[in-house]
Amino acid sequence: MHHKIEVENLEFTYPDGRKALHGVTLIVQPGEKVALVGPNGAGKSTLLLHLNGILRGQGTIRVAHLELAEANLGKIRAAVGLVFQNPDDQLFSPTVFDDVAFGPLHMGLPEATVRARVQSALTAVGMQEYRDRISHHLSIGEKKRIAIATVLSMEPEILVLDEPTAGLDPRARRTLINLLRQLDMTMLVSTHDMRMVAELFERTVIMEDGRIVASGATATLLADPVLLERHGLEMF
Amino acid sequence: MHIHLHDQYQQAQTLVHGLDARVKVILTVLFILTVSLTPFGAFGAYIALFALIMAVALLARIEPMYLLKRSVVALPFALAAVTLPFTVPGQTLLTLPIFGGLTVSAEGVIRFVSILIKSWLSLQMAIILVTVTAFPAILWALRALRIPPPLIAIVSLMYRYLFVLFDEAMRLLRARAARSATQAGIRSGGSLAWRGQVAGRMAGSLMLRSFERSERIYNAMLARGYQGQLLGLEHGHLTSRDVVAAAIMVALLTLILLLSRI
Numbered sequence: 001m002h003h004k005i006e007v008e009n010l011e012f013t014y015p016d017g018r019k020a021l022h023g024v025t026l027i028v029q030p031g032e033k034v035a036l037v038g039p040n041g042a043g044k045s046t047l048l049l050h051l052n053g054i055l056r057g058q059g060t061i062r063v064a065h066l067e068l069a070e071a072n073l074g075k076i077r078a079a080v081g082l083v084f085q086n087p088d089d090q091l092f093s094p095t096v097f098d099d100v101a102f103g104p105l106h107m108g109l110p111e112a113t114v115r116a117r118v119q120s121a122l123t124a125v126g127m128q129e130y131r132d133r134i135s136h137h138l139s140i141g142e143k144k145r146i147a148i149a150t151v152l153s154m155e156p157e158i159l160v161l162d163e164p165t166a167g168l169d170p171r172a173r174r175t176l177i178n179l180l181r182q183l184d185m186t187m188l189v190s191t192h193d194m195r196m197v198a199e200l201f202e203r204t205v206i207m208e209d210g211r212i213v214a215s216g217a218t219a220t221l222l223a224d225p226v227l228l229e230r231h232g233l234e235m236f
Numbered sequence: 237m238h239i240h241l242h243d244q245y246q247q248a249q250t251l252v253h254g255l256d257a258r259v260k261v262i263l264t265v266l267f268i269l270t271v272s273l274t275p276f277g278a279f280g281a282y283i284a285l286f287a288l289i290m291a292v293a294l295l296a297r298i299e300p301m302y303l304l305k306r307s308v309v310a311l312p313f314a315l316a317a318v319t320l321p322f323t324v325p326g327q328t329l330l331t332l333p334i335f336g337g338l339t340v341s342a343e344g345v346i347r348f349v350s351i352l353i354k355s356w357l358s359l360q361m362a363i364i365l366v367t368v369t370a371f372p373a374i375l376w377a378l379r380a381l382r383i384p385p386p387l388i389a390i391v392s393l394m395y396r397y398l399f400v401l402f403d404e405a406m407r408l409l410r411a412r413a414a415r416s417a418t419q420a421g422i423r424s425g426g427s428l429a430w431r432g433q434v435a436g437r438m439a440g441s442l443m444l445r446s447f448e449r450s451e452r453i454y455n456a457m458l459a460r461g462y463q464g465q466l467l468g469l470e471h472g473h474l475t476s477r478d479v480v481a482a483a484i485m486v487a488l489l490t491l492i493l494l495l496s497r498i
Contacts, residue, residue, distance in 0.1 A: 054455045074461065082459040088400055089452040094372040094392055101469060106461035111469055134372075136399055154460065 003030050003064050003079070003157030003186040005051065012046055012057030012210075020046040021057060022210040028158075028188055033180075035197040035218065036190040038207035039232040044190040045085070047207070048160050051188070052080040064157050078107055081151025085162040087143035091135040096127070096146055099135065103154035121153035122146075125179055141172025145179065158186040165193045194235055198222055206231050245370045252296035252368045256478045257377035263485045264365040268358040270489040274496045276350040281496030282357065288488060289360050296368045303360055310359040311352070320348040371395055379468055389466050393453075401446055408438050 005028040012021040020043045028034050036044050049055040051063060053073045061068040064079040084090045093099040100121050104114040122128045125145040135143060144164060151159065164180065165173045177196055180187070191197060197204055197218060204221045206214040208231050214221060221227065222235050247253075252260075267288075274281045293303055326343030366374070375395075378388050412434065418424040425431065454462075 049455070052459055054458055077459060077461050084452065084456050084459075086452065089449065090456045092393060092396055092453050092457065094375060094395055098372065098468065102457075102462075102467075103460040105467040105469070106463065114469060136396065150460065 004028065004062075005158060005186065005188060006060070006062040007047070007050070008060040008062075010047070010050060010057050010059035010061065012043075012050065012055060020210050021050075023059070024207075024210070024212055026205060026212060026215075028186060031184075031186055032203060033187040033201050034189070035201035035204045036188060036207060037192070037194070037197060037204060037233060038213075042207040043210040044207055045162050046210075048082065048162050048188070048190055051158075051160050052077045052082050054082070078103075078154055079156055080158045080160055081154055081156035083147050083151055083159070083161045083164065085166060087135075087140065087147040090147040090150060091143060094134065095131070096122075096133050096135060096138075097131040099146065100131075100149050100153045103150060107154065117153045117155065121149040124152055124183070125149045126175075139172070141168050141175065144168065144172070144176060148179065152183075156185070158188070159183060161187070161189045163191055163193075164189060165191060165196055194222070194233065198235070206233070208232075246298070246367050248297055248368075250296050250368070251477070251481070252292060252364075254477070255368075255481055256472050256474055257369050257373040258380050258472075259474070259478045259482050260365055260369050261374065261377045261381065263482060264361050266486065266489055267361045270493050271354050271358050271361075273493055274354070277346040278350075278496040279353075281492050282350075282353050284492045284495075285357050288492075289357065289364070292361075292364055296364060298364060298367055302367075303363055306363050307356055307360045310355045314352045314355050317348050317351040320351070321345045376468055376472075385465050392466065397449075397453075400449075401442070404445055405442055408442060412438065 005026070007024055007026040010021050010024040011019075013019045024043070024047055026047075036047070038044055046055060050057055050061060050068075053068055053076055056068075063076050066072045066076055066079070068076060091099050093102060097118060100118045101114050104117045109117070118131065119128070122131055125148055127142065127145055127149060130138070130142065130146065135146065138146065148159075148161075148164075161180075164176055168176060173193075173196075177200060180189070180200060189201070201218050203216065204214075204218040205212055206221065206227075213231060214227060225235070228234055267285075271285060274285075289303070290300060293300055321340045321344035322338055324341050324344035324347055326341035329340045329342050329345060332338040332340065369377075375388060375392050378391075379385070416425075426434075
């Protein structure tokens, strides 16, 4: 397995001139689960959108030992499962089945494989009975889990999630955390949910103003109230 | 805070529900084609076509009243033909004492009534189609029938997001209502121009939000490998039941059409 993320000196400026990333360097080791925290507007989502080439900034990005370049985009998108914050943006197909099948179909897999993958992805998130449902009718917690299934069906080596627990009630949040714990893959998760960070991630990266300002063992960072306060974060 | 998609689809296990979606779409189009090919004033044919609709509805266990109620929406569109009684030349039925004597011709009235009935018949069959076929199945059928993919993509995304946008609009309206307070003794609500401006900005804001959402959706599609075309799995094979149902329907439609033309 080469599921490693390497970001080197990444710079990005939005078309309106706002500079969102100032030389970000980040390495996530294979199998590592890393939390990405920081205030709104710190550049977390911008960074995540670079990991499978949706946004293209200056700098080097290597994912699963592939250089991020036009020629590799297809392979990189198959290797990195990116789950967007708002499931209504992620679930765009008429039915749950169609949405989960979207990735595998576009990878050109044969029909039987697509069906098997949809089945196992929905089973992994505990939503097998929802395959013929219409996404609009689901609760936000259900939509979040289906959104994760839509990338699991692509069998990515790396899972990148943008604020997975935002807007969930405690029970849906607990279900989601348990799901993330079970998934055995490299994971980079942006979040404001510090209790989830403490519970789930060995390593935490703090971003502010488009820069990585701290990175280290979650237990160490979260035990430093001065550091947390300086970057507008708080524990419990 | 959530508008439910009131799908017209009614789940049931009937012969009509079980037919292949492609067959149902084609037969519906053929039916509408037959309706439009019958000559004006062929009332016997209209009755036969209506009987056919009722027979299909009966087989599909659709309440006739449901069908009649829903098909009333066609009436306003038929108003486009309202000038026909006055413009088609023919035997004068009566002269209205307006505009210096407006004549109503018998041919014109027959033509108008025929158009009214035809649009109403066509719509009823279309309503049956969406009542007995789940929307995703219709989309799949259209794809299988080689309708241009961009059109199908538009319909598919519209089906998914129409009500998301509706929710968004509801939130905007609610936010306005929550801040539209009145105070005793002071005239509230502002001028008409000002209120118009507020409404205009809300519409603009809804458009901007939809535009931004469309970019996020497109990103989500790209992230999962989208390359410009929505793909779908083939499902469903034609069974002998489909063939028999199609043959019966086509035979009946041809018969009605021929009889109405002699």
